[in-house]
Amino acid sequence: xxxxxxxxxxxxTLQAAPRIGLRHAGVPAxxxxxxxxxALANRLVGRAxxxxxxxxxxxxxxxxxxxxxxxGIAGASAPVRVGGIPxxxxxxxxxxxxxxxxxxAATAGARIYLAVAGDLKADEFLGSRSTYLPxxxxxxxxxxxxxxxxxxxEAAAPVAEVTTPDALRNPPQDSFALRxxxxxxxxxxxxxxWAETFTASPRLSRMGVEIMGKLPDRHDAGVMPSAAxxxxxxQATPQGHGFLLLVDGQTTGGYPHLxxxxxxxxxxxxxVRPGNRIRFLPRTQARAEEDLRAKQALLxxxxxxxxx
Amino acid sequence: xxxxxxxxxxxxxxxxxxxxxxxxxxHDLASMLTSDHAWLEVVPGxxxxxxxxxxxxxxxxxxxxxxxxxxxxxxxxxxRDQRVHELVVEFGGAAGPDxxxxxxxxxxxxxxxxxxxxxxxxxxxxxxFTPGFAYLxxxxxxxxxxxxxxxxxxxxxxxxGLITGQIGLYALDGPGGWPIVGxxxxxxxxxxxxxxxxxxxxxxxxxRRLTRP
Numbered sequence: 001x002x003x004x005x006x007x008x009x010x011x012x013t014l015q016a017a018p019r020i021g022l023r024h025a026g027v028p029a030x031x032x033x034x035x036x037x038x039a040l041a042n043r044l045v046g047r048a049x050x051x052x053x054x055x056x057x058x059x060x061x062x063x064x065x066x067x068x069x070x071x072g073i074a075g076a077s078a079p080v081r082v083g084g085i086p087x088x089x090x091x092x093x094x095x096x097x098x099x100x101x102x103x104x105a106a107t108a109g110a111r112i113y114l115a116v117a118g119d120l121k122a123d124e125f126l127g128s129r130s131t132y133l134p135x136x137x138x139x140x141x142x143x144x145x146x147x148x149x150x151x152x153x154e155a156a157a158p159v160a161e162v163t164t165p166d167a168l169r170n171p172p173q174d175s176f177a178l179r180x181x182x183x184x185x186x187x188x189x190x191x192x193x194w195a196e197t198f199t200a201s202p203r204l205s206r207m208g209v210e211i212m213g214k215l216p217d218r219h220d221a222g223v224m225p226s227a228a229x230x231x232x233x234x235q236a237t238p239q240g241h242g243f244l245l246l247v248d249g250q251t252t253g254g255y256p257h258l259x260x261x262x263x264x265x266x267x268x269x270x271x272v273r274p275g276n277r278i279r280f281l282p283r284t285q286a287r288a289e290e291d292l293r294a295k296q297a298l299l300x301x302x303x304x305x306x307x308x
Numbered sequence: 309x310x311x312x313x314x315x316x317x318x319x320x321x322x323x324x325x326x327x328x329x330x331x332x333x334x335h336d337l338a339s340m341l342t343s344d345h346a347w348l349e350v351v352p353g354x355x356x357x358x359x360x361x362x363x364x365x366x367x368x369x370x371x372x373x374x375x376x377x378x379x380x381x382x383x384x385x386x387x388r389d390q391r392v393h394e395l396v397v398e399f400g401g402a403a404g405p406d407x408x409x410x411x412x413x414x415x416x417x418x419x420x421x422x423x424x425x426x427x428x429x430x431x432x433x434x435x436x437f438t439p440g441f442a443y444l445x446x447x448x449x450x451x452x453x454x455x456x457x458x459x460x461x462x463x464x465x466x467x468x469g470l471i472t473g474q475i476g477l478y479a480l481d482g483p484g485g486w487p488i489v490g491x492x493x494x495x496x497x498x499x500x501x502x503x504x505x506x507x508x509x510x511x512x513x514x515x516r517r518l519t520r521p
């Protein structure tokens with residue numbers, strides 16, 4: 001069966017489970033920028049949390065299917081049309097052969113996930129089909145989808161129609177409160193301006209997002225010995241801004257590592273868009289562990305096998 | 309050897325950092341920790357090694373204790389087998405467009421600079437920046453060069469970059485800000501291989517000048 005990208009929009013990539021264990025070679029994890037939303041989309045069509053999906057940035061985007069299929073849509077808030085008729089995301093949707101699926105411009109959040117009830121064919125690199133654009137690895141020839149691309153998939157048997165429980169929908173907002181622990185280069189938690197509200201700049205990609213606001217003066221910005229960094233790392237740049245790393249971010253860096261967004265909240269970074277406001281909430285290690293357990297327990301009720 | 313010579317610190321809520329200083333100890337520790345299979349990632353930096361763990365199965369305290377035990381058992385003093393790569397390089401010309409200006413600035417012939425690189429005891433200090441990009445330490449200190457004022461948007465795979473004290477080897481095509489003095493003729497990346505990157509941290513490297521028949 002085929003899925004045709006009539007208009008993939010500004011950036012649409014195929015993402016699946018992340019690529020783990022290669023950061024020592026400079027290869028980041030990739031995978032969905034917002035893994036919770038991707039797992040929710042997959043759940044609507046009976047797929048596992050890390051099965052391949054399309055990650056659509058901002059919208060609008062349009063696709064056509066060559067045969068009847070079930071799809072699931074989750075992530076950024078955006079209008080959805082199937083065969084011209086408005087439909088709701090977060091529900092199993094039936095698409096007839098030749099019908100167009102249209103996703104409008106997102107009104108909040110940055111990334112929309114489109115899952116199909118079938119196994120999307122893609123290039124595998126070191127155990128993952130996720131696209132890593134900077135090096136052209138995985139996905140569809142390692143690149144973003146182009147107009148007219150035809151993806152093939154093995155259709156699965158139809159699943160019972162479901163909708164995402166309200167408690168898990170958590171639509172993206174224009175402001176984010178990200179829980180964070182001090183990074184290795186923040187000597188004292190009290191040195192961080194926790195009351196400051198930062199604004200996401202237009203410098204934003206799957207590699208990271210620049211945030212503007214008052215950070216502690218770091219005379220050592222740019223001269224620190226390079227060390228490992230991860231998604232959720234907040235660095236202080238020599239320009240005096242912050243840079244929050246995302247799933248395609250570099251694996252080592254020499255800027256001061258001020259904060260680390262806790263594991264439980266890293267999925268939220270994938271929905272930040274330019275102009276959004278960001279605050280950081282201080283966490284101890286013990287609180288970060290409680291936060292992770294609580295969110296994981298909630299998600300597990302609906303997403304078996306999913307790990308934040 | 310006691311644990312006293314290392315400091316451990318948290319790196320977020322799912323990673324720990326061992327501050328062990330520069331040199332081979334990082335590579336020995338990374339090798340030991342990788343073979344331990346307890347860590348999701350083992351990433352050497354300039355003066356440290358960072359390990360990531362799964363916070364769903366280990367608390368920070370638990371991971372910390374596990375790391376302490378591993379370091380007590382083997383504090384990175386057992387020498388690894390050290391790999392040596394002899395890579396043939398085409399210096400200058402289209403393969404190394406920045407060699408001629410570098411030679412002019414240093415007042416040495418291009419062939420002399422290539423020879424100084426060939427005779428430098430190079431070692432992969434770490435990989436990072438882009439997949440497989442290798443930072444090599446040990447370059448002849450007389451080869452003084454800064455990064456390019458205007459980075460290139462595309463540098464071919466195999467390119468040999470040079471800044472003061474360091475060689476950078478580009479495993480993949482990609483953006484690059486280092487002056488390029490040559491190109492390694494054999495691939496540094498094979499996407500189909502189980503170990504797709506030829507170079508690893510701690511490896512010794514000789515950049516041999518291409519001799520034409």
